[in-house]
Amino acid sequence: TTYDDCWLRYDRVEETLRAAYRERLSHAYVSEGAPELGAVRAELRRGLEGMLGREPHLWQHPPRSVDSFLVIGHPEEMRPISETIDPEEAWDLADGGFLLRTVEWEGQECTVLTASSDRGLVYGTFHLLRLVATGEPIDDLDVCEEPANANRIVNHWDNPFRRSVERGYAGQSIFDWERLPDLRERYFDYARLLASVGIDGIVPNNVNTGIPPRSTANDAVAERAGWQLLKRENLEKLEALASVFRRYGIRTYLSINYAAPIRLGGLDTADPHDPEVQQWWQDKVDEIYEIVPDFGGFLVKADSEGQPGPYDYDRSHAEGANVLGEAFEGHDGRVWWRAFVYSEHDDRAVQAYEAFAHLDGEFHEKVTVQIKNGPIDFQQREPVSTLFGAMPETDLGCELQITGEYTGQGVHPTSHVPMWKEVLGFDTHADGEGTPVKDVLTERDGQGIAGVGIVGEDPNWTGNYLLQSNLYGFGRLCWNPDLSTEEITDEWVRQTFGHDEAVVDAVSEILLDSWQACIDYHTGGIGLMHMMYNGEKTLENHYDPAPWEWPEYHGATADGIGVDRTTDGSGYAAQYREPLTDFYDDPETCPEELLLFFHHLPWEYELEDGTTVIQRLYDDLYAGAAAVDELRERWLALEGQVDERRHRHVAERFDEHALQAKRWRDTLCEYFYEKSEIPDEHGRVPAG
Numbered sequence: 001t002t003y004d005d006c007w008l009r010y011d012r013v014e015e016t017l018r019a020a021y022r023e024r025l026s027h028a029y030v031s032e033g034a035p036e037l038g039a040v041r042a043e044l045r046r047g048l049e050g051m052l053g054r055e056p057h058l059w060q061h062p063p064r065s066v067d068s069f070l071v072i073g074h075p076e077e078m079r080p081i082s083e084t085i086d087p088e089e090a091w092d093l094a095d096g097g098f099l100l101r102t103v104e105w106e107g108q109e110c111t112v113l114t115a116s117s118d119r120g121l122v123y124g125t126f127h128l129l130r131l132v133a134t135g136e137p138i139d140d141l142d143v144c145e146e147p148a149n150a151n152r153i154v155n156h157w158d159n160p161f162r163r164s165v166e167r168g169y170a171g172q173s174i175f176d177w178e179r180l181p182d183l184r185e186r187y188f189d190y191a192r193l194l195a196s197v198g199i200d201g202i203v204p205n206n207v208n209t210g211i212p213p214r215s216t217a218n219d220a221v222a223e224r225a226g227w228q229l230l231k232r233e234n235l236e237k238l239e240a241l242a243s244v245f246r247r248y249g250i251r252t253y254l255s256i257n258y259a260a261p262i263r264l265g266g267l268d269t270a271d272p273h274d275p276e277v278q279q280w281w282q283d284k285v286d287e288i289y290e291i292v293p294d295f296g297g298f299l300v301k302a303d304s305e306g307q308p309g310p311y312d313y314d315r316s317h318a319e320g321a322n323v324l325g326e327a328f329e330g331h332d333g334r335v336w337w338r339a340f341v342y343s344e345h346d347d348r349a350v351q352a353y354e355a356f357a358h359l360d361g362e363f364h365e366k367v368t369v370q371i372k373n374g375p376i377d378f379q380q381r382e383p384v385s386t387l388f389g390a391m392p393e394t395d396l397g398c399e400l401q402i403t404g405e406y407t408g409q410g411v412h413p414t415s416h417v418p419m420w421k422e423v424l425g426f427d428t429h430a431d432g433e434g435t436p437v438k439d440v441l442t443e444r445d446g447q448g449i450a451g452v453g454i455v456g457e458d459p460n461w462t463g464n465y466l467l468q469s470n471l472y473g474f475g476r477l478c479w480n481p482d483l484s485t486e487e488i489t490d491e492w493v494r495q496t497f498g499h500d501e502a503v504v505d506a507v508s509e510i511l512l513d514s515w516q517a518c519i520d521y522h523t524g525g526i527g528l529m530h531m532m533y534n535g536e537k538t539l540e541n542h543y544d545p546a547p548w549e550w551p552e553y554h555g556a557t558a559d560g561i562g563v564d565r566t567t568d569g570s571g572y573a574a575q576y577r578e579p580l581t582d583f584y585d586d587p588e589t590c591p592e593e594l595l596l597f598f599h600h601l602p603w604e605y606e607l608e609d610g611t612t613v614i615q616r617l618y619d620d621l622y623a624g625a626a627a628v629d630e631l632r633e634r635w636l637a638l639e640g641q642v643d644e645r646r647h648r649h650v651a652e653r654f655d656e657h658a659l660q661a662k663r664w665r666d667t668l669c670e671y672f673y674e675k676s677e678i679p680d681e682h683g684r685v686p687a688g
């Protein structure tokens with residue numbers, strides 16, 4: 001292919017291991033039936049041929065002349081399965097779960113893969129192939145896996161027809177609506193990548209379905225914006241796309257525009273209380289299911305950044321969402337309603353909670369409220385959104401950003417995995433101590449995790465080869481939030497770069513250290529954020545430093561820095577459950593990494609180790625830029641050990657990364673010096 005295989009390279013496994021795998025996997029008896037099973041057979045052929053040097057022999061009955069074989073099918077379906085595994089075990093698993101077990105059957109050794117859903121068999125197949133790719137033994141398997149999160153969705157911010165990707169840094173959109181229903185090879189490969197890590201849904205179009213805010217798009221372009229995917233001719237295109245993803249157990253969704261009853265339906269209102277509007281949505285949803293029978297549902301950005309919504313009719317977000325939720329009654333799909341809504345409050349951190357928390361219990365059962373991980377906007381590090389602890393009666397979903405809008409975009413190889421671990425592990429205290437976000441998200445079937453997509457048309461999919469690890473890690477964590485960052489990173493590196501220990505160590509260390517470095521040079525490590533350049537109109541860059549642009553987010557003045565978000569300040573801290581409020585309210589107990597998010601402190605306020613705030617900021621900014629130099633050195637040292645194409649590509653990005661980290665360091669140091677008039681103890685600021 002002309003583009004990269006990412007972690008599905010299926011490189012030949014070391015000769016010493018090959019025989020053992022061949023013994024077990026050269027013969028496979030695979031159920032025929034659902035389209036997913038075609039995907040299973042195709043993947044087995046491709047994976048095993050690559051890794052073991054020959055395609056497996058596929059049987060339609062148990063092979064008799066061999067000592068050992070692989071068998072894949074539903075419980076009770078085939079004798080080597082029904083006679084060795086209690087079907088209840090498989091039926092009891094969550095949708096997508098599977099069992100992978102070594103058993104003896106009529107004198108033969110069988111590797112059995114069984115699941116109650118076709119999707120589960122797809123996941124189990126990828127799991128087995130991953131074991132081979134990572135060099136794990138498979139002679140005595142006893143694996144029982146099921147997804148922790150019921151929904152694991154990628155939200156593409158792709159603008160259909162124009163093929164641009166909002167916050168995409170890897171080229172244009174892979175989805176070619178002009179040509180659909182014609183299919184591209186790339187759809188199949190993308191579906192394989194997603195299914196291999198357990199993703200079960202995609203929203204192929206941007207949440208900005210109207211003319212994107214601040215865009216200079218003319219009317220002709222606006223006519224082609226995402227809202228019009230609800231037209232019948234486009235739904236037929238959607239079904240073509242869905243037919244590919246369905247083979248891999250992935251359901252297709254749509255971002256919709258709240259004013260669609262007006263724009264498409266010719267009504268003069270989109271008021272959710274209007275019976276004609278209700279009927280219009282009902283008819284539209286029914287029509288979609290006629291065309292796309294496994295349609296996943298709607299994603300909605302309403303009353304946010306220029307998009308229409310229920311506020312236009314003085315209705316609440318619950319009233320707004322429920323008209324859509326009702327339209328999904330009787331269908332196997334639902335509405336993902338984003339909580340990314342601003343309000344009147346001066347402090348942006350306070351706003352989403354203000355708009356949503358009081359609506360707990362009012363949402364229709366077919367509605368999920370999708371909350372960004374933090375209260376601001378996908379910053380390098382944020383406290384966890386207060387909403388996760390505030391809406392026990394509502395199906396909540398968590399929105400993460402796979403693409404690196406604020407973490408170095410397609411250039412800096414910042415791993416988001418440790419950040420996501422921190423978010424999912426955060427104790428909300430919603431139901432007393434020990435109610436982490438990951439548990440809040442897994443109470444009911446209408447919940448889950450959404451990630452803002454990262455892929456584009458670039459040959460490497462993600463802008464920088466190393467950033468493929470974020471798509472991989474996103475899926476793995478949605479499947480199992482208890483996997484450690486180290487485990488996920490190790491799996492990804494081995495499948496992507498092979499098993500040379502020097503390479504595995506170096507690449508893993510680069511990724512494991514990348515997030516802290518990113519925080520340090522972008523913000524210093526004590527809770528500042530949102531100091532990036534926004535740019536003029538359509539040129540929203542979010543990449544370069546510009547701390548003077550949004551002073552309200554860092555609060556630097558002559559006397560100190562940080563924003564008072566305590567109970568007596570903006571009140572954000574008071575939105576948490578106790579004891580979190582007290583904990584954040586007091587600068588003595590507030591964790592240092594979030595200190596300036598919650599507190600405005602004098603420049604010479606002493607931190608625990610005796611350093612002053614201003615000195616710590618200088619030190620962190622310098623440490624961050626130095627860390628990037630070191631990451632770059634580690635990568636450069638791999639020359640000759642990683643193929644030249646990938647090595648050179650990543651090295652070039654590191655050159656730019658190292659410059660950009662210093663640009664951030666110097667811009668921020670200078671700015672903080674101007675405000676504080678306190679020089680660096682080590683003579684670095686002000687510069688020479």
Ligand code: BDP
Pocket residue numbers: 166167207208301305340377378405
């Ligand atoms: C911001 C992005 C903007 C998105 C918005 C959103 O800069 O492009 O449209 O979030 O999430 O982070 O809707």
